[in-house]
Amino acid sequence: QKEVEQDPGPLSVPEGAIVSLNCTYSNSAFQYFMWYRQYSRKGPELLMYTYSSGNKEDGRFTAQVDKSSKYISLFIRDSQPSDSATYLCAIRGGGGNKLTFGTGTQLKVEL
Amino acid sequence: ETGVTQSPTHLIKTRGQQVTLRCSSQSGHNTVSWYQQALGQGPQFIFQYYREEENGRGNFPPRFSGLQFPNYSSELNVNALELDDSALYLCASSPGTGPNTGELFFGEGSRLTVL
Numbered sequence: 413q414k415e416v417e418q419d420p421g422p423l424s425v426p427e428g429a430i431v432s433l434n435c436t437y438s439n440s441a442f443q444y445f446m447w448y449r450q451y452s453r454k455g456p457e458l459l460m461y462t463y464s465s466g467n468k469e470d471g472r473f474t475a476q477v478d479k480s481s482k483y484i485s486l487f488i489r490d491s492q493p494s495d496s497a498t499y500l501c502a503i504r505g506g507g508g509n510k511l512t513f514g515t516g517t518q519l520k521v522e523l
Numbered sequence: 524e525t526g527v528t529q530s531p532t533h534l535i536k537t538r539g540q541q542v543t544l545r546c547s548s549q550s551g552h553n554t555v556s557w558y559q560q561a562l563g564q565g566p567q568f569i570f571q572y573y574r575e576e577e578n579g580r581g582n583f584p585p586r587f588s589g590l591q592f593p594n595y596s597s598e599l600n601v602n603a604l605e606l607d608d609s610a611l612y613l614c615a616s617s618p619g620t621g622p623n624t625g626e627l628f629f630g631e632g633s634r635l636t637v638l
Binding site: 448453512 | 527554556558563564565566567568571579581613617626627628629630631632634
């Protein structure tokens with residue numbers, strides 16, 4: 413079993429839709445949860461970073477963590493074509509800065 | 524503020540050769556990590572350097588090695604290249620090594636193709 417599981421997609425939605433991206437993880441020692449966005453041929457850029465269960469909102473983006481279920485989500489409201497990218501969940505724990513990534517979900521927002 | 528920069532952006536090597544990839548960390552960041560991202564996969568942790576010493580390593584063989592310099596820049600060296608080493612190599616910097624040091628900032632990567 414992989415430490416972090418993520419549906420690879422691809423996921424295609426119309427502009428304005430609400431997008432839900434999800435990851436599950438197996439190691440309860442994981443404490444810090446991140447979502448990165450990666451455009452084609454670019455490095456990942458951090459979108460959201462949280463370390464507690466619950467919701468964290470930033471503009472159109474909401475990160476949700478449920479430590480009891482080992483489940484994390486990213487919601488994108490009013491999706492735009494510029495949101496088309498690969499979204500990677502990343503989790504850190506047990507000391508140091510090592511991130512364990514999911515495989516990434518490829519999202520396409522169509523006009 | 525200068526972000527993380529990597530060089531070269533693209534390179535092609537043949538099996539058995541050696542490659543060196545370079546990374547300049549973001550200003551003020553003393554920790555550098557390297558990740559390998561195969562096509563269609565998430566990045567995989569190779570190792571991390573802090574104060575010029577390796578400070579954590581993932582599941583990669585010894586032919587993957589690195590250096591960090593006093594100015595916090597870093598190199599990734601891969602010897603005896605194999606076809607499976609073809610990937611995007613990402614460098615990330617952060618302002619420390621502890622769990623509360625915040626996010627990693629990634630460069631745009633060096634895309635290595637091994638023929």
